[in-house]
Amino acid sequence: MVDRTNRPSALKATDAAGPEAQVDIVGSGSSSKVIATLPSGESVEVLLFGATVTSWKSNGGKTENLWLSEKAALDGSKAVRGGVPVVFPVFGPPPKSGHPTSTLPQHGFARTSRWEFLGKSSAEDALGSNSVKLDFGLYRSGLSEDAREAWPLDFGLVYSVTLSKDSLQTIINVRNEGQQSFEFQFLLHTYFKIQDISKVAVNGLLGVTYVDKVLNATEHKQSDNSIKITGEVDRVYTSIPQDTTSIVEDGKPRFDVVRDNLQDTVVWNPWIEKAKSMGDFSPDDDYKHMICVEVGTVQGWQKLEKGEVFEGGQTIKSLL
Numbered sequence: 001m002v003d004r005t006n007r008p009s010a011l012k013a014t015d016a017a018g019p020e021a022q023v024d025i026v027g028s029g030s031s032s033k034v035i036a037t038l039p040s041g042e043s044v045e046v047l048l049f050g051a052t053v054t055s056w057k058s059n060g061g062k063t064e065n066l067w068l069s070e071k072a073a074l075d076g077s078k079a080v081r082g083g084v085p086v087v088f089p090v091f092g093p094p095p096k097s098g099h100p101t102s103t104l105p106q107h108g109f110a111r112t113s114r115w116e117f118l119g120k121s122s123a124e125d126a127l128g129s130n131s132v133k134l135d136f137g138l139y140r141s142g143l144s145e146d147a148r149e150a151w152p153l154d155f156g157l158v159y160s161v162t163l164s165k166d167s168l169q170t171i172i173n174v175r176n177e178g179q180q181s182f183e184f185q186f187l188l189h190t191y192f193k194i195q196d197i198s199k200v201a202v203n204g205l206l207g208v209t210y211v212d213k214v215l216n217a218t219e220h221k222q223s224d225n226s227i228k229i230t231g232e233v234d235r236v237y238t239s240i241p242q243d244t245t246s247i248v249e250d251g252k253p254r255f256d257v258v259r260d261n262l263q264d265t266v267v268w269n270p271w272i273e274k275a276k277s278m279g280d281f282s283p284d285d286d287y288k289h290m291i292c293v294e295v296g297t298v299q300g301w302q303k304l305e306k307g308e309v310f311e312g313g314q315t316i317k318s319l320l
């Protein structure tokens with residue numbers, strides 16, 4: 001784990017000799033995005049709207065790892081369909097009443113708020129490869145009036161996106177900056193790009209209890225280590241002891257998703273009808289080319305007292 005303060009370390013250039021990552025801010029207004037590229041060609045793109053990672057290319061920049069709908073709104077008009085939307089402070093539809101998140105929209109406000117780019121820092125790993133960390137911030141002052149009214153609590157989020165040669169790390173740091181305690185849920189709604197859903201399996205959840213949202217929210221225990229996707233899947237796996245969930249394609253490991261201080265994972269594929277019914281999911285049959293494996297803390301609530309900090313996230317490894 002990195003430091004648990006809520007502010008990113010001062011911008012610091014690497015002491016390492018050799019070229020550093022290139023970081024550019026492109027576009028304007030709600031379409032602004034930060035693009036970082038390593039000297040070896042790998043890259044990441046983060047839209048300030050939602051701090052949504054919309055592209056992550058590994059393998060010298062040749063392999064796109066994230067699925068992004070052709071009709072994803074990238075102009076700040078709605079949450080991005082694809083990439084890595086950040087879900088905070090509530091997952092899914094909020095509780096009907098009686099909770100401070102009750103009047104928030106599905107998946108909360110983080111994915112539809114404009115974040116600040118706080119800066120970059122560079123580092124070199126043990127093998128001498130460069131990596132670059134981009135920090136994004138969202139505070140109460142940055143929320144829409146609606147969100148501020150719906151969730152009248154004082155908080156600070158710093159979201160750090162670190163691009164390395166074969167991995168992407170995305171970590172949230174949540175601080176309670178107010179006088180009273182608050183509760184939240186958090187999830188990274190990662191859309192992985194895959195070649196063919198019929199050849200994909202999600203491994204590493206054996207023995208874990210899950211709620212099946214397709215089967216009327218019934219509770220089950222995962223009895224097979226290998227989950228094949230042959231229809232709509234929407235499952236919330238909770239209290240997972242294993243750190244790593246793997247996406248295997250054609251019998252070969254494709255991605256490892258390593259949880260950091262997060263115990264839950266949602267596995268989602270909308271399949272034929274649901275994909276068709278979503279106006280921003282395109283092309284219709286691209287449910288064949290994506291799988292969401294979403295790490296988070298969504299069972300119950302994380303509680304932060306005044307001044308307390310929570311930190312958690314994921315490291316995703318592209319294994320091609």
Ligand SMILES: O=P(O)(O)OC[C@H]1O[C@H](O)[C@H](O)[C@@H](O)[C@@H]1O
Pocket residue numbers: 079092106107213234235266267268292294
């Ligand atoms: O359409 P969205 O609000 O982006 O939600 C997309 C999906 O997110 C999660 O995976 C939930 O478990 C699903 O129930 C939901 O359909």
